[in-house]
Amino acid sequence: MRITKFFPEVxxxxxxxxxxxxxxxxxxxxxxxxxxxxxxxFFTVVDLGISELIRLILE
Structure with missing residues (x-):
């Protein structure tokens, strides 16, 4: 019953x-x-920066 009221109300x-x-x-x-x-x-630059930082830490 309620579905029949839904679409007209929409x-x-x-x-x-x-x-x-x-x-x-x-x-x-x-x-x-x-x-x-x-x-x-912005997020590309941040991602590249973090990746480079991690690479420097792990070397």
Whole structure:
């Protein structure tokens, strides 16, 4: 019984959602991709640094 109420309620709630405009969506996409790229570079540098430190300790 409850599953039959679930989907209409989901549809009702989705109509209330404030979706971003096209310009906002483009801006948010650029921000997310830039953040992911910078975090990837940061963790790559940290990983290489830690690997080199461990290599120097173990030699």
């Amino acid at each position: 549809a009702s709630e989705m109509r209330k959602v404030s979706w971003p405009k096209r310009k906002q969506l483009g801006r948010y996409t650029v921000i997310v991709l830039t953040t992911v790229l910078l975090m990837g570079l």
